[in-house]
Amino acid sequence: MCNEYIEDKVTIEDVANALGISKSTVSRAISGKGRIGKETRERVLSYIKEHNYKPNPIAKGLSESKTYNICWVDPGDSSMTALPFFQRCMAGVVDAASAENYDILMGVVYDDNISHLKRIVSNHKVDGVILGRTLINDESIPYLIESKVPFVAIGSTDYKDVVQIDNDHFKACNELTSILIMKGIKKFALIGGDSNHVVNRTRREGFLHALKEQKIDITDDDIFMNCLSDEDVERATDTALRNGAECLMCMDDGICSATIAKLKRDEVSIPEDIKIASFYNSELLSNNQPTITALQYDPKELGINACKTLFDILNGIEVEQKVMLSYEVQLKSSTQ
Amino acid sequence: MCNEYIEDKVTIEDVANALGISKSTVSRAISGKGRIGKETRERVLSYIKEHNYKPNPIAKGLSESKTYNICWVDPGDSSMTALPFFQRCMAGVVDAASAENYDILMGVVYDDNISHLKRIVSNHKVDGVILGRTLINDESIPYLIESKVPFVAIGSTDYKDVVQIDNDHFKACNELTSILIMKGIKKFALIGGDSNHVVNRTRREGFLHALKEQKIDITDDDIFMNCLSDEDVERATDTALRNGAECLMCMDDGICSATIAKLKRDEVSIPEDIKIASFYNSELLSNNQPTITALQYDPKELGINACKTLFDILNGIEVEQKVMLSYEVQLKSSTQ
DNA sequence: AACATAAGGACAACCGATTGCGCAGTAGAG
DNA sequence: CTCTACTGCGCAATCGGTTGTCCTTATGTT
Numbered sequence: 001m002c003n004e005y006i007e008d009k010v011t012i013e014d015v016a017n018a019l020g021i022s023k024s025t026v027s028r029a030i031s032g033k034g035r036i037g038k039e040t041r042e043r044v045l046s047y048i049k050e051h052n053y054k055p056n057p058i059a060k061g062l063s064e065s066k067t068y069n070i071c072w073v074d075p076g077d078s079s080m081t082a083l084p085f086f087q088r089c090m091a092g093v094v095d096a097a098s099a100e101n102y103d104i105l106m107g108v109v110y111d112d113n114i115s116h117l118k119r120i121v122s123n124h125k126v127d128g129v130i131l132g133r134t135l136i137n138d139e140s141i142p143y144l145i146e147s148k149v150p151f152v153a154i155g156s157t158d159y160k161d162v163v164q165i166d167n168d169h170f171k172a173c174n175e176l177t178s179i180l181i182m183k184g185i186k187k188f189a190l191i192g193g194d195s196n197h198v199v200n201r202t203r204r205e206g207f208l209h210a211l212k213e214q215k216i217d218i219t220d221d222d223i224f225m226n227c228l229s230d231e232d233v234e235r236a237t238d239t240a241l242r243n244g245a246e247c248l249m250c251m252d253d254g255i256c257s258a259t260i261a262k263l264k265r266d267e268v269s270i271p272e273d274i275k276i277a278s279f280y281n282s283e284l285l286s287n288n289q290p291t292i293t294a295l296q297y298d299p300k301e302l303g304i305n306a307c308k309t310l311f312d313i314l315n316g317i318e319v320e321q322k323v324m325l326s327y328e329v330q331l332k333s334s335t336q
Numbered sequence: 337m338c339n340e341y342i343e344d345k346v347t348i349e350d351v352a353n354a355l356g357i358s359k360s361t362v363s364r365a366i367s368g369k370g371r372i373g374k375e376t377r378e379r380v381l382s383y384i385k386e387h388n389y390k391p392n393p394i395a396k397g398l399s400e401s402k403t404y405n406i407c408w409v410d411p412g413d414s415s416m417t418a419l420p421f422f423q424r425c426m427a428g429v430v431d432a433a434s435a436e437n438y439d440i441l442m443g444v445v446y447d448d449n450i451s452h453l454k455r456i457v458s459n460h461k462v463d464g465v466i467l468g469r470t471l472i473n474d475e476s477i478p479y480l481i482e483s484k485v486p487f488v489a490i491g492s493t494d495y496k497d498v499v500q501i502d503n504d505h506f507k508a509c510n511e512l513t514s515i516l517i518m519k520g521i522k523k524f525a526l527i528g529g530d531s532n533h534v535v536n537r538t539r540r541e542g543f544l545h546a547l548k549e550q551k552i553d554i555t556d557d558d559i560f561m562n563c564l565s566d567e568d569v570e571r572a573t574d575t576a577l578r579n580g581a582e583c584l585m586c587m588d589d590g591i592c593s594a595t596i597a598k599l600k601r602d603e604v605s606i607p608e609d610i611k612i613a614s615f616y617n618s619e620l621l622s623n624n625q626p627t628i629t630a631l632q633y634d635p636k637e638l639g640i641n642a643c644k645t646l647f648d649i650l651n652g653i654e655v656e657q658k659v660m661l662s663y664e665v666q667l668k669s670s671t672q
Numbered sequence: 673a674a675c676a677t678a679a680g681g682a683c684a685a686c687c688g689a690t691t692g693c694g695c696a697g698t699a700g701a702g
Numbered sequence: 703c704t705c706t707a708c709t710g711c712g713c714a715a716t717c718g719g720t721t722g723t724c725c726t727t728a729t730g731t732t
Contacts, residue, residue, distance in 0.1 A: 011458065011688055023713045027690060034691075037710050057459055058398050059688030062717045067394060068461075072442065076427065083419040091412065094444050103461055104442040106408065110429050116434060124345065124392050125404075125439055214581060230623060265600060287566060347718055358682050363720060370721075373680055398687045607709030 010053045025205040030055065035253075035279050057101070068095055068103045070310060071126040073117060073140060075133045079193070079228070081254030081284060085299045086132050089154060092303020093130055100311060102127075114140045120263060121149050128310045130154065130303075134164075134198045150313045152306045156198050161321070163313065165306045167297045168324040169199055173206030174213075176295055176329050177249070178333035180277060181214045183335065185247045188218060191233060191259060192225040192251035200225070203251055203279045233258040241268065247275040247335065253282040260288060275335045291332035301325055340417045340452075346389045355383060365423075366391065371418060393437070405441045406433055406646060407462040409453060409476060411652050412446040413468045413563070415529070417590030421635045421672070422468055425490060428639020429466055436647060438463075457485050464646045466639075468492065486649045488642045497657070499649065501642045504660040505535055509615050512631055512665050513585070516613060517550045519671065521583045524554060525576035527569060527595060528561040528587040538585055539615045550567045564575045569594040577604065583671065584613040587641030589618040589630075597623060611671045627668035637661055 016023045028034040029044035057068045072090055075082070092106055101273035105126050107117045116142055117189075120126055120128055129144055129150055135153035140160045144151045152163045161220065177188070190207055193200050205227070209220050221245060224236035224247055237259050250256035263270060279286060281294035302325060312319045352359045363368040365380035383389075393404045399506065408429055411422060418430035425534055441462050443453045451478055456462055465480055470491035477495045479488045488499045513524070526543055527538050529632055540561070547554050558579060573595050574583055587594035590616035599606060606612055614621060617630035638661060647657045 009688095012690095013688075023689075024691075024713080025463065025711055028711085031690080033487060035708090035710055040710075052457055052458070059404060059717090060690075062394050062398050062688080062719090063690045065717070069441070075421070087412070087419065090442070090445070091444065093453065095441060098455065101459075103456060105405070105443055106426070106430060106440040108427065110427070116430065119434065120439060120507055122388070123390055123437075124394065261597060326701055345718095349718075359719075360683080360721075361681055364681085367720080371678090371680060371704080376680075392718055395687090398718075401687070401722045492715095501700085 001056045003017070009056075010051055011056065012053075015044070015048055015051070015053055018051075027055075066128075067125055067127050068101060069103050069126045071105045071107040071117070071120050071129040071246070072130045073107040073109055073129060076108045078253060081252065081257070082280070084282060085280075088299035089132060089303040089306075092300035092305075093307045094303075095300075096304045096307035096311075098250075102311075109140055112139050114143055118143065121147050128152070128314055130306050130310060136196050136198055136201065138312060150310065152310045152313070154302050156202060156322070161300060163309060163319055164322045165302055165309060166322070166324060167302070167327050169202045169279070169327075170206035170209070171324075172201045172295045172297075172327040173178055173331070174210045175212035176279070176293075177207050177276060178214065179329065179331065180208065180247060180275075180293075181216055185275065185335075186216060187244055187246045188249055189222040189236075189237045189243065189245035189247070190218075190224065190249045190251065191227055191240070191255050192223070193227060193255060195225045200251055207279075228263075234262045237262045241274065245274065247277065250276065250278045251285040252269060252280040253278060256280075256292065256294070257284045259284075260292075270334050271336050276311050277335050281330060288334075290334050290336075293332045293335040294330050296328040296330050298325070345392075347390065348385055348389075351380070351384060351387070351389055353380060354387075359630040372514060372561045403461055403463050404437060405439050405462045406455050406643070407441045407443040407453070407465040408447055409443040409465060409467045410532045412444045417588065417591060417593070417618070418506055420618060421616075425468060425639040425642075428636035428641075429643045430639075431636075432640045432643035432647075440645075445476055445663065448475050450479055454479065454627035456485050464488070464505050464650055466642050472532050472534055472537065486646060488646045488649070490638050490642050492538060492658070498647060499655055500658045501638055501645060502535075502658070502660060503638070503663050505615070505663075506539040506542035506545070507660075508633075508663040508665070509539045510546045511548035512613060512615070512629075513543050514550065515665065515667065516583060516611075516629075516671060517552055521611065521671075522552060523558075523580055523582045524552070524585055525558040525572075525579065525581035525583070526554075526560065526585045526587065527563055527572045527576070527591050528559070529563060531592060536587055543585060543615075563591055566594045566597075570598045573598045577610065581610065583613065586612065586614045588616040589614060589620040591614075592619045592628065592630070596621075596628075606670050609671050617666060624670075626670050626672075629668045629671040630666050633663070 011021050012026050016026045025040060026044050028036040040302035061067050072093055075086055097104055103219040105120060107120050109117055129149055129152040130138060131151060134153050134157040138157060141157060141162060152165060153167050156164050156166045190204065192204060195201060222240065223247065227233045227236050233255055249260055250259050260275060268274055278292055280292040281296045285294060286293045305323060305325060309319050348359050348362050352362045357381060361376060362380050364372045365377040397403050410425055433440055443454060443456050445453055465485055465487035467476060467487060467489040468494040470489050474493060477493060477498060488501060488653060490501050492500050492502045528540060531537060558576065563569045563572050569591055584595055585594050595612065604610055613627055614630040617632045621628045641661060645655050
């Protein structure tokens with residue numbers, strides 16, 4: 001079975017022999033580089049189409065010093081609700097990479113253990129790396145810099161000279177918060193996730209910036225970071241309600257979903273008794289009644305953008321150091 | 337930047353020259369194959385350790401007709417709650433593959449569109465394929481068979497001659513159901529997911545088989561398949577309760593979680609008013625009060641097993657056509 | 673001491689592509 | 703009619719490894 005599989009590989013030499021020409025001519029016909037007769041070129045192209053010949057990317061890669069692979073570093077320790085986001089991100093990367101005949105090699109970084117990433121990079125198995133997300137002190141970034149492999153980070157980081165693709169969470173959270181303040185809300189609470197994630201820190205800052213600008217007071221007692229479990233969220237919600245919050249700002253879809261579940265269980269009605277908004281929208285919230293005010297981003301666009309940027313770097317094209325993608329503020333009935 | 341990166345690649349020839357020996361000697365020292373002097377071998381090994389030389393797997397692959405990659409076909413359209421399962425599965429594959437210096441190439445099959453998988457396989461970018469899950473009429477399976485690439489499926493399938501690694505869902509569901517019958521439950525309802533997934537069909541059959549064996553009646557009105565949204569689950573739960581169900585059997589963690597949420601909202605208490613059990617346990621259920629009776633599987637073990645089996649196939653070692661991994665019945669307070 | 677044998681390592685072909693160089697043939701210019 | 707220039711294509715080196723073959727020593731046997 002294995003032999004048969006290998007047997008029916010067509011090589012460039014087979015094509016050349018069948019057509020009575022040399023390997024180099026076939027190669028040039030396919031790539032279009034170098035001098036080649038129009039007629040010969042067409043003969044080759046029609047032959048390889050008919051016989052389903054595809055240049056072996058391993059051999060091609062060897063002679064071009066390319067691998068035709070890029071490494072997607074998967075945030076393996078991410079929370080369950082974060083997974084669909086990363087999966088869509090990766091889908092964008094896969095799409096953009098496929099368009100250039102590139103493939104995606106999985107690099108997993110569980111619990112900040114970058115040994116797998118190191119193996120892939122030091123083995124020269126990839127031409128570049130895309131970091132699925134950034135942590136505050138991300139071990140993989142200094143490693144990637146030192147190894148000199150081209151890479152792009154999805155998300156922001158404080159490390160210098162790192163090419164970053166991100167949504168403008170600061171601006172988005174600032175804008176959403178400002179809008180809610182305009183609507184008359186004066187007392188907010190923030191229920192947030194892992195403060196080790198750059199995105200969470202940034203959202204917090206955007207939120208606080210809006211409050212400061214509009215001179216709305218908030219104390220640390222109204223800010224609940226590192227809510228990682230449903231229990232954490234429930235405790236935060238209880239405290240926030242007791243403190244007299246008018247609006248709960250949830251840092252992401254998972255937290256928002258847990259908050260809503262808690263409120264419904266306690267028969268606290270939205271938006272009559274309490275308003276609620278989320279800094280990230282997903283299908284977790286999309287079917288909710290009432291509909292939820294939230295910020296909407298496009299994870300797939302992030303992935304596509306990151307991949308295209310990486311290709312630019314690989315091709316020696318100058319790229320912007322930090323690209324900020326757009327977002328959408330969706331005002332729904334949860335903040336009416 | 338890109339140039340520097342390429343510059344510091346150490347090749348086998350560099351090593352050979354530095355040691356004043358030939359490439360082949362270095363190669364044999366590393367692989368241990370062929371005749372090589374003990375002393376020379378140690379000189380080479382210590383040199384490459386010190387200079388951090390690693391054989392280029394692209395070149396190695398070219399001469400060995402291997403890619404050192406296997407393709408993980410990700411079920412991209414899977415439901416959100418299913419993602420952690422597949423991610424752990426894949427983590428198992430990654431671990432087992434790394435041990436053999438293999439890497440994982442992402443193949444995505446969204447909405448039964450296998451073009452990406454086709455590109456990877458026909459480009460000879462992988463030595464084998466692992467299918468993350470099986471559908472009833474899975475387009476990728478006939479393609480993989482036809483292409484003659486070695487592959488292993490996680491999950492079961494009706495296609496002939498496919499190597500399958502699966503948990504014994506039939507036996508597990510049969511066993512759990514039987515136990516509950518022994519405990520005196522006489523009226524069940526089944527809330528199930530996508531009937532296009534082999535695993536869901538199998539779980540249903542295992543469940544029904546236990547009922548039949550123990551001569552417990554059930555009608556189609558008590559079986560709710562294709563519950564894909566929370567609303568579907570809520571409707572099913574309502575109907576089941578109205579029909580006088582004593583125990584709700586949930587086909588997976590997502591459905592069970594939605595069912596519990598619905599029951600809590602309606603203040604139906606578990607297990608006093610209704611008992612509940614799940615055919616799949618996950619962190620979605622793990623923190624619940626009351627604790628939930630459920631079947632436990634190890635997704636990582638599935639991945640490891642699938643990968644090792646694939647390596648056996650690649651190495652020409654005979655493998656079992658169908659491997660069934662174990663499960664655990666966890667009786668908790670939700671069925672007391 | 674003579675010879676068979678085995679061990680250690682070098683050489684070169686090979687995996688399947690790309691690409692610089694050079695040669696033959698044709699066409700256009702003077 | 704010759705000279706130049708260009709076109710189309712083949713040859714061979716190269717990418718970085720593996721591996722079969724052969725040559726040179728060292729070892730052991732009688």
